[in-house]
Amino acid sequence: MSVEIRVPTLGESVTEATIGQWFKKPGEAVNADEPVVELETDKVTIEVSAPASGVLEAISFSEGETVEVGALIGVIADGAKAAPTEQSQNKQETSEASMASEDKNDAAPVDIVVPVAGESVVEADVGQWFKKVGDRVELDEAIVELETDKAAMDVSSPVAGTVIEILAESGETVEVGALLARVQPGEGGAAVTAAPAPSPVAQVPAAAPAVGGTEMPPAPSAAKMLAEKNMDAADVAGSGKRGQVLKEDVLSAVANLGTTAVTKAAPAPARAPSNVDDAPREERVKMTRLRKTIATRLKEAQNTAAMLTTFNEVDMKPVMDLRKSYKDLFEKKHGVKLGFMGFFTRAVVHALKEIPAVNAEIDGNDLIYKNYAHIGVAVGTEKGLVVPVVRNADQMSIAEVEQEIGRLGRAARDGELSMADMQGGTFTISNGGVYGSLMSTPILNAPQSGILGMHKIQERPVVVNGEIVIRPMMYLALSYDHRIVDGKEAVTFLVRLKESLEDPQRLVLDL
Incomplete structure (x- = not known):
């Protein structure tokens, strides 16, 4: 039995993407949820993961080719087990530990991941957890709230069962596709892990500097526009993964005549310490992602x-x-x-x-x-x-x-x-x-x-x-x-x- 790999929904008004890089070649083993190919749009770069373990049987498009949303880009032949990567090994060990009990449930745990949140949205802040480990959750019941720079949204459970793991704490920043929690399907509860596994967020490399200093080359569409505009990638603030410069970043830099890059690079003025009598009566609250985005965009509108x-x-x-x-x-x-x-x-x-x-x-x-x-x-x-x-x-x-x-x-x-x-x-x-x-x-x-x-x-x-x-x-x-x-x-x-x-x-x- 074969499993298809198709171009996922990429956001409002985005109908096609460019094949950036294949991480696997035909004939190579691949594990479920392991990144297989990187896709580039005008606004964002995303990784498409394998929907199942097996062997990459065929690739329909080469790097640099343009594909539409829903297009078949590869096929995985089921049945072959790939050598586990470090990431998949950690996930396997965590899963095994979480299911350790004398009476094991036949169904495998279901991963709750950060969903695609819309055009240009690549990460979110974990807000409020509505469930804790050991709680019962129903089908389509909200389990956690995520906050992006545009809106807050609830993530629902795709199955009815019991929450056996929570892998991202409130306040953490997670990328699209990151693992949030696991739910054990079924009526009865499953044994939960004694100690939670390390959050996948901790394995994400630190964000690259906004301007210059990134090891990621500009996206092909951005590189072409940089050449046309006679601009240097180091002068453009990249919003892609690991600071990659995207086409949208170049357009923004051109439209704003460099004001955006200057604004992002400039450090915020330091706040003078409060009076010793006033400090105990103050409350410091972290700005939400939505509030930070409101502040940034309104200031950029004034500057531009x-x-x-x-x-x-x-x-x-x-x-x-x-x-x-x-x-x-x-x-x-x-x-x-x-x-x-x-x-x-x-x-x-x-x-x-x-x-x-x-x-x-x-x-x-x-x-x-x-x-x-x-x-x-x-x-x-x-x-x-x-x-x-x-x-x-x-x-x-x-x-x-x-x-x-x-x-x-x-x-x-x-x-x-x-x-x-x-x-x-x-x-x-x-x-x-x-x-x-x-x-x-x-x-x-x-x-x-x-x-x-x-x-x-x-x-x-x-x-x-x-x-x-x-x-x-x-x-x-x-x-x-x-x-x-x-x-x-x-x-x-x-x-x-x-x-x-x-x-x-x-x-x-x-x-």
Whole structure:
């Protein structure tokens, strides 16, 4: 019986990869979970492991060839036992120790590993363990929480059984594919190890320096681009395994004119010691990966973009009157409450069609104009700010927008956002008004060129048709990248928003 080796799912929008290096040749023995081949994409380098022990019978593609996701790249002939590597020997000894009991379960333990977490995500921090050694776990029950630089996610057990080992502690950083725990399938409990085996994380080589000093050569696609741009790999911060420079790193360095590399290389300023009377009353808490990523990206946005903010205000009475008249009928028909975000999203989409620069981005020396609108909606959670994306908002009705925003908001609060929910936004809306903010200057969500800040609705005296009246007013703020968006375009964008919201019929008539 033969076992196929196929190209795994590589992340959103990634459909192909390049064969980097074969670690085994046809005829050589291979153990289950032993790396067989390295694949390279534009954004990440991954190792594909053998799904079973045996002999590598055939290789379908040579190094340097391009393969699509799901393509058959090799075949393992079952039945031959390979000489165990040090890593597989450790795993075998650990497994044998964990199953040592007079009444052994016939089923082999099942490994719980770090899943592929999405495009460009190669590692995660171990968060909270929901189970401990000896605990019963059901099929698809969450066993541990992992935190990447984009979101938190739960890892579930693929079988029902008993947790017999935990190999990564809370707070540890683990790579995609690393072993987290083992579960013994079955109804009864299995004997657990007296002492846990060394964590696989400890065997991972220390990360290479971000700029220069890495022994890993640039990925082929990155090397080609470095040559085209007449750049040195030592001047680019590598984000791949062991500091390898990837194509995305070169693109980022070109777009940022070197600011990213400089920022990463610069040491953080040392903090002055606290006063002896104050130190006992302070609490030092390690930053989560999500919080560190938020801080880094916001600072890079400030360093890179020529960011300006322009303001306007909108009379919210027409929208509020419309909501009051139809909110019950709307909720009865569509199963969701009629909020403000549906109106604002539709108004933003209309304005983006007229001012496409606000929906564009800079890529090196090119401008990319997008004939679609994926609107990011900033949501505050206990773990920090996340920006799930309403995809193809330009093709949605107000009801569909409200339904999708409701789904994303619930997922964000429950920690169930997927990578697909977080990627690909072209413009962002941030509503600080829910916290009482009267006015603010939002920071761009790079590489986007615009972000709209909504604020608190507050009654103020305004002049309407020559008379002073009290109206529910909201300040609007548009932060934009002046490298691509001119001042006239930014001001016009807010004016169009104001016109649509003060006369909602324009949204229905597409005016």
